[in-house]
Amino acid sequence: MTQEPLIRARGLVKKFGDFTAVDGIELEVAPGEAFGFLGPNGAGKSSTMRMIGCVSTPTAGELRILGMDPVKDGPKIRARLGVCPQLDNLDPDLTVFENLTTYARYFGIPRAEGRRRATELLEFVQLTEKAGSKVEPLSGGMKRRLTIARAMVNEPDLVLLDEPTTGLDPQARHLLWERLFRLKQGGTTLVLTTHYMDEAEQLCDRLVVMDGGKIVAEGSPRHLIDTYSTREVVELRFGDETPTAYVEKLAGIGDRLDPLPDRLLLYTSDGDSAISEVHRRGFAPSSVLVRRSTLEDVFLILTGRTLVD
């Protein structure tokens, strides 16, 4: 029973008219896991999330959530899900506290219990002093924290977060990550979408990289980097010519060269010796940066495109 995955998809497809948003994906998410969908806008992440959230009917394929069929058992499944949508849909007519208590009523939670949970959750997302405020004056980060608190009000087995930190400033993102990390430590299963590789690295035990409705790679962040990228990446900028012009000149250095509009990426296991080789060939880049490989690089290698454009 404990071995049964919380989510299982086989050949899952979602079409809107002629457009195929999700093109036959396979995945399993185990209890307690933090699972991520990484991909650019339009990769099919949100469509997949809406099918998992039982608010969108799959066009084809098999989908089981918490061991149930989302088409037949939608309300029963949703009773055990917490959903944090991409765009905040908090209730502007209600206060911060009422947003939680009203939402609790949608799950049939008794009033007194709803108030108890609301108090506790506001504490958890550090919004206690805003309890009586309306939603509109809150900052983006506060709204997002409130949305996450709202998603927790039914003590869900599975929490779905669609781009939880998009549009937030760095400080707000870190606070949110810290709260989500605590949820994960408490044993809550998290499924999130993101187009930020640092977010995926911070939060996900395992992730799939999506592009054009398909899963192009799957594994832990470390595994993906080790498999698809090199240990280090050298970022070279040249003052005089476009990065493309240097691809031929630097051929043979490192494992791979990727020209971007503003810089050239050089994939190598040893950044310092690669730089020495660049200088030995008589080139003087205007700036040089050696860094560890990230999921961003994995994505670029897999799809030939950057995540955030």
Added chain:
Amino acid sequence: MISSYALSPTRVGAVINRNVGALRSGPSYWLVLFSGFFEPILYLFSIGVGVGALIGDLNVDGKTMSYAAFVAPAMLAVSAMTGALAETTFNFFFKFKYVKTFDAMLATPIRPMEIALGELTWAMLRGSLYTACFLVVMILMGLTTPIWALAAFPATMLVGLAFGSVGMALSTVIRGWQDFDLVFTGQFAMFLFSGTFSPVQNYPLGVEILIWITPLYHAVELVRGLSTGVLSISMLGNVAYLVVMAAVGLSIAGRRLAKVLTA
């Protein structure tokens, strides 16, 4: 999403509870409520009492009554209509398209038809609040008796239900605010011609038939019969019309909500 689970009164109640919360949250909702109530009252005084003084008494179906007594039940039916329509057009559309209240609800066990039922009940309650106050005004002006007012009140609830459900169905199909202008034009035309300010027999037969097809006429006939105590068998037909109207509107609204929100 379509599901085999039965509708839950608790979940419908939770949808209504959200609107109670909005009502409690500040003065803005009350202002909207207040202004909506006054419109029919103003018509009753300006046309019913004011113009009525020029007209004198009226003979309708062999019964003599003051012009104000003729207009008042029509305004009562109109206030049930405007109360319910204001809720299911403007407010409903705003929640549906802009603040995504219903998307948030559908992430919980609540189902589209439960949203429709909850919103419709709330709209009917708003209409009923208007008509209850209006009936008190009518009693105070001697335009009805407390007993007939009690008889007319449930009829105004049915009127609210019927118009609320059609308003909600319209809100799920219209493209934007500009389309509401059409709805309001239709609403105003019905307000002027549905036997509100003069008996429909005064119009040419073609117009009379047209009026007979539209809903406010049936609402006015039913409410007027009950509040003046002049009952007729044709009122059963008025009830049937309004019941069918409520059922059809609700069914369209529920389906459209499911289709749009769970694509």
